[in-house]
Amino acid sequence: MSRRALVPPEQTHDNILDVAERLFREVGYGKTTVADIAQALGMSSANVYRFFASKADIHNAIFTRTVAGLHAALRDAAGAPGSAADRLAGVIHTSHRLHRDLFTDQRRVFDMVEAAMAENWEAIEAHVAAVQAIIAGVIADGIAAGEFGPGDPDGLAAAVLDGSCAFMHPTMIAECADKPDREAHLARLLWLVIEGLRNHDRTPMP
Amino acid sequence: MSRRALVPPEQTHDNILDVAERLFREVGYGKTTVADIAQALGMSSANVYRFFASKADIHNAIFTRTVAGLHAALRDAAGAPGSAADRLAGVIHTSHRLHRDLFTDQRRVFDMVEAAMAENWEAIEAHVAAVQAIIAGVIADGIAAGEFGPGDPDGLAAAVLDGSCAFMHPTMIAECADKPDREAHLARLLWLVIEGLRNHDRTPMP
Numbered sequence: 001m002s003r004r005a006l007v008p009p010e011q012t013h014d015n016i017l018d019v020a021e022r023l024f025r026e027v028g029y030g031k032t033t034v035a036d037i038a039q040a041l042g043m044s045s046a047n048v049y050r051f052f053a054s055k056a057d058i059h060n061a062i063f064t065r066t067v068a069g070l071h072a073a074l075r076d077a078a079g080a081p082g083s084a085a086d087r088l089a090g091v092i093h094t095s096h097r098l099h100r101d102l103f104t105d106q107r108r109v110f111d112m113v114e115a116a117m118a119e120n121w122e123a124i125e126a127h128v129a130a131v132q133a134i135i136a137g138v139i140a141d142g143i144a145a146g147e148f149g150p151g152d153p154d155g156l157a158a159a160v161l162d163g164s165c166a167f168m169h170p171t172m173i174a175e176c177a178d179k180p181d182r183e184a185h186l187a188r189l190l191w192l193v194i195e196g197l198r199n200h201d202r203t204p205m206p
Numbered sequence: 207m208s209r210r211a212l213v214p215p216e217q218t219h220d221n222i223l224d225v226a227e228r229l230f231r232e233v234g235y236g237k238t239t240v241a242d243i244a245q246a247l248g249m250s251s252a253n254v255y256r257f258f259a260s261k262a263d264i265h266n267a268i269f270t271r272t273v274a275g276l277h278a279a280l281r282d283a284a285g286a287p288g289s290a291a292d293r294l295a296g297v298i299h300t301s302h303r304l305h306r307d308l309f310t311d312q313r314r315v316f317d318m319v320e321a322a323m324a325e326n327w328e329a330i331e332a333h334v335a336a337v338q339a340i341i342a343g344v345i346a347d348g349i350a351a352g353e354f355g356p357g358d359p360d361g362l363a364a365a366v367l368d369g370s371c372a373f374m375h376p377t378m379i380a381e382c383a384d385k386p387d388r389e390a391h392l393a394r395l396l397w398l399v400i401e402g403l404r405n406h407d408r409t410p411m412p
Contacts, residue, residue, distance in 0.1 A: 117381070149401075159394045165378060166371035172378075175323070188365045191411050195355075196402035205397050 013051050015041060017065065020058045029059065029115045056115075060123050063116050067127045070098050074134045084142025085194045088160070089187075091135060096167040096186055103173040132157045142197065149199025156197065156205060163193055219257050221247060223271065226264045235265065235321045265321060266329050273333045276304050280340045290348025291400045294366070295393075297341060302373040302392055309379040338363045348403065355405025362403065362411060369399055 007015075019040045023032040034055050038045040052058045077090040116124055136157035142148035148156075166172050167186045176182055213221075225246045229238040240261050244251040258264045283296040323330060342363035348354035354362075372378050373392045382388055 155394060156398070158391070159398045162372045162391055162395050163369040163398065166368045166375075169372075169378065171381075172371060172375065175377075185364070185368055187412055188361060189368050192362070192365045192369065192402035193398060194402070195405045195407075195409070196398035196400070198407070199401050200406035201401075201404070203401070206393055 009051075012043075012047075016048055016051055016058065017062050021062045024059070024062070034058075059115060063123050063127075066102070067123075067130070070095070070127075071130050071134070073098060074131060078134050078138050084138050084145060084147045085197070088135065088138045088142070088194065088197075089190045091138060092160070092164055092167070092190060093183070093186065095131065095164075096183070099168055099170065099173050100177075100182075103170050103177075128161065132161050135160055139197065148197040149202045151199070151205045159205070160193055160197075163189065215257075218249075218253075222254055222257055222264065223268050227268045230265070230268070240264075262321075269329050269333075272308070273329075273336070276301070276333075277336050277340070279304060280337060284340050284344050290344050290351060290353045291403070294341065294344045294348070294400065294403075295396045297344060298366070298370055298373070298396060299389070299392065301337065301370075302389070305374055305376065305379050306383075306388075309376045309383075334367070338367050341366055345403065354403040355408045357405070357411045365411070366399055366403075369395065 016037060020032070020037045023036060023040065027036070032055070034048050034052075035045050037055075037058070038048045041048075048058075052061065073094055074091050077094040078087055080087055080090055082090075132154070136153040139148060139151075139156050139160070140153040143150060143153065161168070164186075166176070167182065167189070222243060226238070226243045229242060229246060233242070238261070240254050240258075241251050243261075243264070244254045247254075254264075258267065279300055280297050283300040284293055286293055286296055288296075338360070342359040345354060345357075345362050345366070346359040349356060349359060367374070370392075372382070373388065373395070
């Protein structure tokens, strides 16, 4: 029995992700091969392929792990004390900051997300749906409390998310990395959106 | 005196832009050189450089010409009859459709805009400022008429524009080219934004 066989499979699985994530960041997603990842782990490419069908598959798993941390932070913001308006603003500001930290402090991660958009579209869609569900929960609370006007929480959350694109989307984050006052601009937009959600004349969303 | 000398300079200027625009679309911005443009016009590169300092300069002039047409359409929408809310929705929908036609029907133009972002940032900023001014004019009318709550029209217009990013920005337009129901999603967002502008409790924007 070789020494390597003593490592539990779930540990090898996580080790592959850790090493791949580091290589994707340091070398770039495009320039890293499955053979590079295997070599860094002292294993064969065939062994990596026992865990992941492709580099895209590895990438997808790293992406899922990263967004799980992001969703946990957003759920914390959504569950904070305060009005629905404050909690909604907290969720969007937190999401903006976490996206900004991901896409400006670690420029290589940007390549990864570009790759994800090309290769793992379902993972991105699942991520967006999860964020939208967190926002919809806060909006539903606001509607139930009479703080927001009536409406379909999911549709309203989708509109809020569409409206937040400039402060969430990786490409937009990267493009605006050098612009000052992004948080103040987001606060201004959130003021407008929250005034809209209050919807004092109680007209239904079309 | 050569035959070419009979062409008025302003005509040569426009001819360079026409031919360059066609080549940028057909061949791509990156792959087209000033020498290619000169050759297509049967003139020397030196003659092209009498009119434009660089390919980026030519690109900038084409960009300016294209957005002038776009601004004219937006001013028409802003000046249409109806409430400020209807006119604002008209401006944003028109802008979305014109951007979509530019960036999905002519995929090569997308390269041009990417190049513009890298090379002619001032032209982009001037374009955004012009669109923001048109939106601010409609919002100012709405505030003056009591249709919208009080506020700084420029700041509110900037927030509306930030919020419309998903439906305006070339990268976003290209990314969403295959998604259905974009106009319905924009209508939903505009409903939220316009409810916000109505700002029935008349709280000032932060």
